[in-house]
Amino acid sequence: MSTTNNPVLDAQNISVVFGGLVAVNDVSFTIPEGSIVSLIGPNGAGKTTFFNVLTGLYQPTSGDVFFDGDNITGRAPHKISSGGLARTFQNIRLFGMMTAQENVMVAMHSKMKAGVWATTFRTKKQKREEAEAREFAQELLDFVGIGKTTHEYARNLSYGDQRRLEVARALALRPKVVLLDEPTAGMNPNESAAFVEFVRRLRTERGVSVLLIEHDMSVVMQVSERITVLDQGQKIAEGSPSEIKNNPRVIEAYLGKSGSEASQNVN
Amino acid sequence: MAETTKAAAPAHTENSNKKWAIGFLTVVLAIYAINKFYIPTAPAQVKTFFNAWFSLTSMGEIMIYILMALGLNIVVGYAGLLDLGYVAFWALGGYVAGWLMSGQFDQWQINFFGNPPAGLPNGIHLNFLLVLVLGGVFTAIWGVIIGAPTLRLKSDYLALVTLGFGEIIPQIMVNGEDIGGFNLTNGTKGINPVDNIKLFGHEFGPFQLADKFLIYASLAGLMIFFSLRLRDGRLGRAWLAIREDELAASMMGVPLMRTKLASYAVGATAGGVGGVAFATLIGGVYAERFNFQVSIIILSMVVLGGMGNVWGVLVGATLLAWVNNTGLVQFGNIINSATGKNIDFPSFNFLIFGVLLILMMLYRREGFLPEARVRLIMHEEEFSDVAVVTDDIEVEGVHHHEHN
Numbered sequence: 001m002s003t004t005n006n007p008v009l010d011a012q013n014i015s016v017v018f019g020g021l022v023a024v025n026d027v028s029f030t031i032p033e034g035s036i037v038s039l040i041g042p043n044g045a046g047k048t049t050f051f052n053v054l055t056g057l058y059q060p061t062s063g064d065v066f067f068d069g070d071n072i073t074g075r076a077p078h079k080i081s082s083g084g085l086a087r088t089f090q091n092i093r094l095f096g097m098m099t100a101q102e103n104v105m106v107a108m109h110s111k112m113k114a115g116v117w118a119t120t121f122r123t124k125k126q127k128r129e130e131a132e133a134r135e136f137a138q139e140l141l142d143f144v145g146i147g148k149t150t151h152e153y154a155r156n157l158s159y160g161d162q163r164r165l166e167v168a169r170a171l172a173l174r175p176k177v178v179l180l181d182e183p184t185a186g187m188n189p190n191e192s193a194a195f196v197e198f199v200r201r202l203r204t205e206r207g208v209s210v211l212l213i214e215h216d217m218s219v220v221m222q223v224s225e226r227i228t229v230l231d232q233g234q235k236i237a238e239g240s241p242s243e244i245k246n247n248p249r250v251i252e253a254y255l256g257k258s259g260s261e262a263s264q265n266v267n
Numbered sequence: 268m269a270e271t272t273k274a275a276a277p278a279h280t281e282n283s284n285k286k287w288a289i290g291f292l293t294v295v296l297a298i299y300a301i302n303k304f305y306i307p308t309a310p311a312q313v314k315t316f317f318n319a320w321f322s323l324t325s326m327g328e329i330m331i332y333i334l335m336a337l338g339l340n341i342v343v344g345y346a347g348l349l350d351l352g353y354v355a356f357w358a359l360g361g362y363v364a365g366w367l368m369s370g371q372f373d374q375w376q377i378n379f380f381g382n383p384p385a386g387l388p389n390g391i392h393l394n395f396l397l398v399l400v401l402g403g404v405f406t407a408i409w410g411v412i413i414g415a416p417t418l419r420l421k422s423d424y425l426a427l428v429t430l431g432f433g434e435i436i437p438q439i440m441v442n443g444e445d446i447g448g449f450n451l452t453n454g455t456k457g458i459n460p461v462d463n464i465k466l467f468g469h470e471f472g473p474f475q476l477a478d479k480f481l482i483y484a485s486l487a488g489l490m491i492f493f494s495l496r497l498r499d500g501r502l503g504r505a506w507l508a509i510r511e512d513e514l515a516a517s518m519m520g521v522p523l524m525r526t527k528l529a530s531y532a533v534g535a536t537a538g539g540v541g542g543v544a545f546a547t548l549i550g551g552v553y554a555e556r557f558n559f560q561v562s563i564i565i566l567s568m569v570v571l572g573g574m575g576n577v578w579g580v581l582v583g584a585t586l587l588a589w590v591n592n593t594g595l596v597q598f599g600n601i602i603n604s605a606t607g608k609n610i611d612f613p614s615f616n617f618l619i620f621g622v623l624l625i626l627m628m629l630y631r632r633e634g635f636l637p638e639a640r641v642r643l644i645m646h647e648e649e650f651s652d653v654a655v656v657t658d659d660i661e662v663e664g665v666h667h668h669e670h671n
Contacts, residue, residue: 057514057518076522077517077518078518078519078521078523079522087518089518093512093514094512094515095508095512095515097511098507098508105504106516106519107520109505110520111520113501115502116502116529116533118500119496119497119500120493129501130500170519173519
């Protein structure tokens with residue numbers, strides 16, 4: 001099984017403390033190479049905080065993050081992302097007044113070389129680099145299914161297309177791992193179902209491992225190989241979808257104590 | 268469809284760039300031709316009219332302002348960093364010309380393809396083109412020196428620190444008469460005369476204003492070219508991305524500090540080149556000309572014309588520079604002679620600019636000629652705004668961290 005693969009991302013004993021608030025408490029977490037894993041938990045469980053630690057936005061109060069064998073704890077966000085750890089945002093953060101193509105090309109910045117002179121005088125190298133970047137951008141836009149929006153401003157795209165554009169932009173980093181922060185928020189059930197297929201394509205066609213933060217349980221259960229559950233900053237469960245589904249602590253976290261008893265009575 | 272989607276940019280922007288470039292070139296050549304070939308033989312009335320309303324000195328000044336406004340546009344318009352001390356770079360460039368093209372350092376006698384005044388070989392006299400390059404390099408280095416500690420600041424604080432630098436550097440020039448016994452800047456008396464420009468064996472002094480105008484116009488043209496090309500490339504995209512969403516840009520692998528510094532350095536270079544050019548235009552460098560108001564005028568040019576749009580900034584710079592150096596005086600004279608009053612109109616320039624800016628902010632925030640994308644955001648209520656339908660609960664944490 002893929003879970004026995006080497007971890008491409010390995011977070012060890014991460015804690016994050018904001019003032020007196022322990023947002024994440026001693027959480028260890030791995031993403032095996034080539035897998036699709038999910039991080040779930042009630043609102044305020046510390047999922048996004050944990051995400052922000054992985055991508056370098058927050059410094060963990062203690063603990064280490066290893067990515068692809070390197071310790072990336074405390075490394076600048078742009079170095080982590082250009083190193084192959086890409087993300088999308090829960091609240092879409094596109095460059096609204098840039099075209100879809102430009103949005104994707106921004107993410108290729110670290111892989112491109114042209115400086116002030118090459119850009120001004122359009123050297124052969126620069127032209128080739130730009131042409132390749134445009135082609136790759138188009139490939140990614142096609143991949144996420146918005147190939148016709150190339151020259152439209154991101155803010156004019158529909159909500160669903162904006163979500164897709166965020167994924168295309170993340171893929172432009174040529175990542176090993178893509179972190180998707182609540183990608184189905186605002187989608188209807190049909191779109192969510194299509195999204196499950198899309199995440200699988202991400203792995204098979206783009207060769208990336210995927211970490212999902214997701215509230216839509218049907219999506220999580222269908223697509224994940226492993227699920228980690230956070231509650232109040234702590235990891236309360238980890239395992240396959242069927243294990244998680246029947247874990248009393250998880251049910252308790254989501255439905256409360258009486259809820260968990262009720263659900264046991266039903267069973 | 269496949270062909271059109273692979274084009275570098277939407278075709279309409281390429282086309283409009285071409286139109287504007289041809290327009291700029293035509294106007295410049297027309298001004299040059301009129302002054303070079305028509306005015307010398309024209310009737311006295313025509314001469315007086317042109318001298319009063321479209322003097323070549325003011326036209327040259329406009330070109331230099333275009334150059335500098337476009338430089339500031341890279342910082343403010345492209346990268347979205349508010350710089351209130353741009354005059355510092357103008358001053359530094361001016362003094363590079365003062366140091367390297369005059370008798371200021373008369374303890375030395377250096378002449379490298381320069382043009383010392385007849386009989387006064389003392390001082391440093393380098394070639395104008397070389398000084399342009401050195402002025403640009405010197406200010407670029409200062410841009411990085413000033414930028415490195417300040418660009419980490421969030422926008423409001425950055426504006427305040429740049430404001431400080433804009434005050435400090437001219438003040439150093441004012442007080443630079445005696446730095447441990449060394450006369451660096453000649454204090455408030457300034458450095459003059461600055462050598463006449465000499466290129467390819469031709470000298471361009473105070474009487475070859477038409478040719479000098481053409482030189483300054485070429486510099487402005489070069490900056491237009493730079494601005495357009497840079498915007499379409501890797502750096503330009505990174506700048507716009509930072510302007511749009513700094514955090515997202517860094518999450519997409521854009522190194523914030525280095526990219527911001529690049530915008531600062533390019534902007535500073537334009538300021539420095541403008542400073543050198545201006546010193547040769549007026550034949551001297553005077554510390555008191557480099558005051559805070561200049562920073563504000565240049566910023567107004569960028570805002571008024573339409574932040575981020577090269578052609579908008581060009582129009583803004585032309586209008587404001589002309590109103591400032593010619594329009595106010597001339598209209599003032601007309602009004603004074605018609606009403607029999609004696610109002611000093613040029614002294615009202617900041618009242619007028621201030622009112623103009625307030626009106627702009629109230630009624631046309633995107634500037635006269637905005638970039639298409641800026642027009643979009645300024646009138647966002649007119650568009651169906653889908654991006655608002657998001658969940659902001661955990662964003663608070665992100666912002667919280669940014670300020671730490």
